[in-house]
Amino acid sequence: MQEMAKGSNVGLAALSEDIDSVVVSLRWNSATGDGDADVSVLLLDCNGKVRSDGDFFFYNNPAAQDGSVQLLGKKPTDDGSEDRISLDLTAVPSDVDRIVVAASQYGGSTFGELNDLRVTVSDRAGEPLLGFSITDASVESAFIFGELYRRAEDWKFRAVGQGYETGLAGLATDFGITVDEEADEEDTTEEPSAVSEPLPAPRSATPQQARPTAVLPEQSGPAAHPADAQSGTPTRARGPRTSKKKITLPKTVKPSLAENDSWKSARLFPASSLKSDRERETRATSVLLSVMAEVPELGRRLTAAFGAPAGRMQTFTEVSLPHGDTPKRPDGVVRVERAGKLWTALIETKTNGNALKSEQVQNYMDIAARRGYEAVITLSNDVALEGRPLVEVKTDGRRKHKVALWHLSWAEVAHQAQMLIRHEGVGSATHAWLLQELLHYLQHENSGCHGFQNMGPAWVPVRNGIDAETLCQGDQRALAVVESWEQLVRQVCLRLGGELGRKAFPVQPARRGADPHGRRLALADQLCDDGRLTAELRIEDTPGVLAIVADLRTGKLRTSVDVQPPEGNYPLTSAKRLVRALSEAPADLHVETLVEDGKGPRGTLERLRPEPGDLLPKDGSRITGFRLSLFKGMGATRGNAESGFIRSVDDAVDRFYAAVVAQVSAFERRAANRSRGARPAAVG
Incomplete structure (x- = not known):
């Protein structure tokens, strides 16, 4: 991995042949363990401004419709936390000249209170390409860590390290984001929307400064807040919203028409008849992969962290692949097509308390390397821990093609489905229903997909x-x-x-x-x-x-x-x-x-x-x-x-x-x- 100095730049193509999609990771820690910040991404044109407020991505607007940007969320590290951002460089619109990666503090905190501020860029296979550490943070409450920019047909990365004492509001204003001042921070009379939340309060140069809120252009068509439209009462501007109203499930369930409790609702994915581990693994794999292919939000969210591009996804089960004298059958295959290129991952699934087998995973790694596939994804009830792989595999260093090994827990799948259908929303009512059926299946006692459920023999x-x-x-x-x-x-x-x-x-x-x-x-x-x-x-x-x-x-x-x-x-x-x-x-x-x-x-x-x-x-x-x-x-x-x-x-x-x-x-x-x-x- 190449270490960078402040202000330096490097071309990504010189570091890896697999940079169509990259993952940018922002890290920090604090002596007390309670420091935190929120990441944000801005897409800028040749004038250094956003084309519209929709080019600003943060926790309430985490993904671009074209798949070019997706905030993957926070994960703990050994000494702090890390926020990851997936950037599909092949999907970035041609009139976007720069991608700015930043973070902001809130609640009066500053970046000088955090240690080891660092940004790393990894290729599609998860291989770290470059890193940049910020060592001069003090009273700033927002920081630009770095930026990716075009030079001819190539992308380059610049280590920026520029801070703002005026917080997220100052940073956003510099790049053309419309900022509205909310005068009353403690107003709780307005019901929060599933797709519109205020930004975190940035640190201000004056103690009484109101919280800034970025405002996107008004939507055409139905009102974003039906209750407000009916009452005719004007409402104050809210935070950045997605360009299309998302659909979430209602909080209250409609009354059942059943005569008594013995009547069970018909389910799209029944689990009551499952008896053997093999049946559970086959059914769970097929259920998940089919929903991933039909609900783009879930498919993209589960694969973006593994280097998959944004594109047309198809999924397959029980695929036979040649391997020596005996063909091997991975539990599933995920393929994503974009601009005529294919990204392929083999899936190995375990349910109940069954452990992944090193020999089995090693076979799939070898097959993927020979066939030019990009990844092998293991899926089980175990939760991966930093620095401790669930299975040991050997990599042949002589092979030019690299295959990434990733792990996904059933608990993570359920978490992402619940976030989409309960809080963030999906594109249609059908997609919301499919996710609800998936979640019901995962939570069924017979599915075997309950996440970590045994403290072990010790x-x-x-x-x-x-x-x-x-x-x-x-x-x-x-x-x-x-x-x-x-x-x-x-x-x-x-x-x-x-x-x-x-x-x-x-x-x-x-x-x-x-x-x-x-x-x-x-x-x-x-x-x-x-x-x-x-x-x-x-x-x-x-x-x-x-x-x-x-x-x-x-x-x-x-x-x-x-x-x-x-x-x-x-x-x-x-x-x-x-x-x-x-x-x-x-x-x-x-x-x-x-x-x-x-x-x-x-x-x-x-x-x-x-x-x-x-x-x-x-x-x-x-x-x-x-x-x-x-x-x-x-x-x-x-x-x-x-x-x-x-x-x-x-x-x-x-x-x-x-x-x-x-x-x-x-x-x-x-x-x-x-x-x-x-x-x-x-x-x-």
Whole structure:
């Protein structure tokens, strides 16, 4: 991989022969593990301006209709997070001269608070081509990491590293985006739209600056907000919207016409008759690939991260391919055609707890290399971990053609389907129905496509060893449990994010120079010492970090979140407002006052409701926040049964989010707004 200096440029064709489609990755981390930013992409003409506001892509406008740009979302790394962008350079319109890749901070944060800002560009096969690190970030709240631009018939990449103290609004305005000022940040009377959401608030040079909102041209045809059209009431401009209104499923289900509960709705993909693993694998593969081909949004979303171009997709099952004396039959084949070129991936599927077999995957890698195919995609209930491949394969370095090996979890498939039909929308009602049928099939108990559902054979011995205090550091069984725990946490994020329609990802505190395996070894040793598994989740637009602690000594699960008190309030006022915000929370919620030195008062919400003043430190110590915690019993078995550990973690997170986190969000927003209002203006 070629390292670049600020301001330098390089032609992509000189680095790889496979650059029709590239993936641009933006990375960062923070010492506390809670730093974050949102990526954005702008398509510019020869004048350095967008052709229209539709050339601005961000989290609420994540994909171009022609497939040239797609934001693939955030994924955790060993020491922070990474946002990836798929760019199909063959689909970029001819009048687009530059593609700008940027990111912005929100909530008063700056890029100087983040470490290791870095952008990398990889080819279609996932091979990193070049990298650029930004080392001079300080008070900027928006940054241009780099840009791709045309030179004759070739594309080049320039390492830019330019920051904006005026945030996303300043960056967008520079490139011709229309910005509307919203005067009231706390207005919650307007119902959010499935396709129109405000941009995150950028950091401002003045403390009271309103949040900017980019506005696209009005749609022709039916009103974007029917309720507003009927009432005739003018509404304020909203954030960037897609050029075509998307369709999502209604939140309320129509009443059933069945006479009683024994009548079951007819399903497009029935799963009740499935009996053997072979039947499950064959049916699941066929169901998924057929929906991918018929619903372009899903097909593109699942393959763009693997280097597939945007184009006409066809899918096949049980294809026979020659290999030595015995032909091999991959579970499926995906082919995408664009501009007369074919992109081909072989699919190997596993359901239930069946593991991928190295020999089988190796055969498909060899076949793909000989036939000039681009990728092999494995699909199973396992969740891939950074730095730990699910199967070991050997690559013949003498072959000029490279084949990429990718993995997809059934949990990721369900997550993407749920995001499309519940939150982001698809192009037609038929597509929404197909996705709903797919999701129903994946969630059926007989499908075998339930995602990670077993903590592994090491779970019981480790629990027994912790209970008997015989587990020692260096025990490989503890490492296996830590890896299973990490898979479970990542799956919890996928499931929760799909239900909420928000980004949810694990937070891993930065440890410079630590590789993923070394980090897991350290966590395994910690498990042997204190008998606890810990994790932290960050959920977009929610306060603090949701912490999970599974104490194998006591058999208890603890979910907690720290919230900040509003600045400028008297301590008693903060305590009363917190208790009032938790009016619907469970009575057994534990509330602990966080102070600068030592431990503060604590108690259950049931005891504190009549006496919020009991949260105040007796010695007058300054309150730095409040920790809210719920405890529940931990499942004992290693599987996903009702009494299993996995189900208990899911239930604990769901209950805590609904009963606590969702209620304190308003309290935390008021705290943040008062804090921003009290902060002196930034000096440029």
